[in-house]
Amino acid sequence: MILKRLQNIVAGQQWQHKKILVAVSGGLDSMTLALLLQQSGIAMAIAHCNFGLRGVESDADEALVRSWAAAMAIPVYVQQFDTPALLEAQGGNLQELARELRYGWFETLRQELGFDLVATAHHRQDSVETLLINFFRGTGITGLHGILPQQGKIIRPLLAFTRAELEQYAREQELVWREDSSNSKDDYTRNAVRQHLLPAIEKIFPRAVDQLAGNTLRLREAELLYQESIERYRKKLIGQRGQDWYLPVLKLRQVQPLATILWELVKSFGFHAAQLTDILHLLDAESGRYVAAPDYRIIRNRNFLIITAQQAEASTHILIEAGEASVDAPGYTLTVRTNTFGGEEEMAAIRKLEPEQLCVDAGMLHFPLVLRPWKTGDYFYPLGKLRKKKKVSRYLIEQKVPLHEKEKVWVLESNKKIVWVVGRRADDRFRVTEQTVNCCYFSVKPR
Numbered sequence: 001m002i003l004k005r006l007q008n009i010v011a012g013q014q015w016q017h018k019k020i021l022v023a024v025s026g027g028l029d030s031m032t033l034a035l036l037l038q039q040s041g042i043a044m045a046i047a048h049c050n051f052g053l054r055g056v057e058s059d060a061d062e063a064l065v066r067s068w069a070a071a072m073a074i075p076v077y078v079q080q081f082d083t084p085a086l087l088e089a090q091g092g093n094l095q096e097l098a099r100e101l102r103y104g105w106f107e108t109l110r111q112e113l114g115f116d117l118v119a120t121a122h123h124r125q126d127s128v129e130t131l132l133i134n135f136f137r138g139t140g141i142t143g144l145h146g147i148l149p150q151q152g153k154i155i156r157p158l159l160a161f162t163r164a165e166l167e168q169y170a171r172e173q174e175l176v177w178r179e180d181s182s183n184s185k186d187d188y189t190r191n192a193v194r195q196h197l198l199p200a201i202e203k204i205f206p207r208a209v210d211q212l213a214g215n216t217l218r219l220r221e222a223e224l225l226y227q228e229s230i231e232r233y234r235k236k237l238i239g240q241r242g243q244d245w246y247l248p249v250l251k252l253r254q255v256q257p258l259a260t261i262l263w264e265l266v267k268s269f270g271f272h273a274a275q276l277t278d279i280l281h282l283l284d285a286e287s288g289r290y291v292a293a294p295d296y297r298i299i300r301n302r303n304f305l306i307i308t309a310q311q312a313e314a315s316t317h318i319l320i321e322a323g324e325a326s327v328d329a330p331g332y333t334l335t336v337r338t339n340t341f342g343g344e345e346e347m348a349a350i351r352k353l354e355p356e357q358l359c360v361d362a363g364m365l366h367f368p369l370v371l372r373p374w375k376t377g378d379y380f381y382p383l384g385k386l387r388k389k390k391k392v393s394r395y396l397i398e399q400k401v402p403l404h405e406k407e408k409v410w411v412l413e414s415n416k417k418i419v420w421v422v423g424r425r426a427d428d429r430f431r432v433t434e435q436t437v438n439c440c441y442f443s444v445k446p447r
Contacts, residue, residue, distance in 0.1 A: 002161065002169045006036045009157055013149060018116040019043045020155070023106060024069075026061035029121035031068070031177040032166045033158055037119065038072055045075040047109055047118070049102050051083040053094075054181065061178050068176065077113075079105045095188060103154070110153060122147050123158040123166060128212045129193050138273060140263075141223050146216035162209065230264045238265055244404070245307040249283055252305070269296040269307055279305075288403050301402040308404040322367040329371055329410060332444045334422070338362050341436045350432055356445070358412075358420050360430040362438035366415040371422070374411045380418040383426040392421060399424070412442065 010016050022037060024030040024046045037044050048065045050058050062078055069076035081101050087094055106118045127146035134143030149156055158166065170177065183191060201208045233255065239246050247265065255261050263276050270293040271279065278291045282300040290299040292310065299306045318327055326335040350359045378392040396406050412420040419430050423444050432439060 002165060003036060003039055005160065006157060007040050009160060010037075010040060010042070013155070013157075015117065015155060015157070016040070016042070019114065020117045020119050021045055021047050021106065021110050021113065021115040022119045023047050023049075023102070023121070024065050025049070025121075025180070026064045026178045027121075027180055028167055028170055028177045029123055029158065029163070031175055032170045033119060033121040034068075034074070035170075035173060035175055037157070038074060044119075045077065045113065045115065047106055048076065048078045049098075049105065050078060050080045051098055051101070052081060053083055053098075057178075057181060061180075064176065064178055077109055079109075107153065117150075117153050117155050119155050119157055121158055122156045124160065124162050124213050125194070125198070125209060127159055127216055128209050129190055129198065131212055131216055132193055132197065133189060140273075141219065141226055144216070145220040145223055146213070148220070230261070233261050234265060237261075243309060247305040247307070249300075249303050249305060253283060266298060266307065269298075270294055271296070271298070290403070297404065299403050301404075302400070306402060306404060318371040320367070320369040320371060327371065328447065331408065332446050334371060334412075334442060334444050336440065336442055338438055338440045341432065341439050346439070347432060350439075355425075356423050356443055358426050358442040359432055359439050360419060360426065360442075361432050361436045362440035363436065364414070364430045365419070365440060369419070370413040371410060372413065373407075374409050374421070378411060378418060380411075380421065380425075381428040383428045383431055387428050392418070395421065395425065 007016075020037060020042050022030070022034050022044050024034050025048065034044075034046060046065060046069045048062060050062045052058055062080075066076055066078065081098075083094070083098060083101070086101070087097055090097065109115075110118055131144055131146045137143070147156055147159060149159055182188075183194075198209070205211065237247055237251055237255070247262075252258065252262060259276060259280060262279060263273070266279060267273075271291070272293070275291055275293070279298055282289055282291060282298060282305055285300045287301050288299070290297045295310055296307055297310060299308060318329055320327055320334075320336065324336060326333055353359060374392045376393060379389055380392060380395075381387045382390055382395065392409075392411065396409065401409070409424070410422045411418045412422055414430070417429065418427050420426050420442065
């Protein structure tokens, strides 16, 4: 019956004609999965990871997998990792590191061998344990569907089976497997849930595993409806402008449930659930307030929350020598060219230049020029303002430049005088006049 059920699952998921790489550790679950797929006539190979964490035990696991695969005429591939050394070099969590190594190698091997899918031996209890772990960690509805039958190229054909069913079948087939001694320890979260929490629940609710497994299926369907609703809000409430994302404050205040919707809109940018309260406070904050994550910030700027990438380290000043055609600055390239001034015809063309372009009197420039980020105290004489001195900071406020955009503003400087607030406004002192002999053109282009 178990074999027939497995075959029905494989057919229902349309996996029967796929080439499947089976992850086999040597334990009961994965050995039984490999046997069931072999008996179902699946085109398959075995992949085994030896993490070297249990010495001779790890080597014995590898030997068993190799021996069984040879007896069944199934190709087997083994990867040995010096996990302790990698952990010492990289730091972090052992379980997470092992998971990254395992799935990274599986995917590399799958592509190299031309296989369609990678099968792992997660069963019903594994899915329920995942549900409980995610529930207590507070991952939201997306963490309550348990383990999915397929995610990308990873499939889990055994989710419908309990471990007791798998063990019974393995014994009937006289299958040999090895017990991982680390499974008896409870210093890992999953082991603690398996050995203490779930048994305690089952004492009160004997059919808890079956009921919770059923809940994962219902929650999976509820999640689909939930995501459809979130996508509708995403289209209404978040718009991309260049490299930034804008959320209108007035519209956000009108949605319900606000906290849930706002969290779904911002969580993919790396914000933590514990920051949600601070993000909600931005709706009533003054411009310039922000909440930061490792890679992004959410800034309150007038009528918007703006999600923008964190700034890299401040760049050093860039020198532009006479005759240099272009220089690279963070995010853009500045090009330079000089020509003889063409009189009124050229003057008319200069007046129509875009903000990203500038033409100045070359005779007023003193090389090398300096391209640098603006700083507090900088001032210039905005072109067309009758040579009235203005601080760059005041100019940016008047132009309603958001905080995150201010941090990206650079200036072009000649002999300690600002020639250009790059891409925004030229300095009147360097303008082209009737007495100009040579023109110097500058332009910026994103890269």
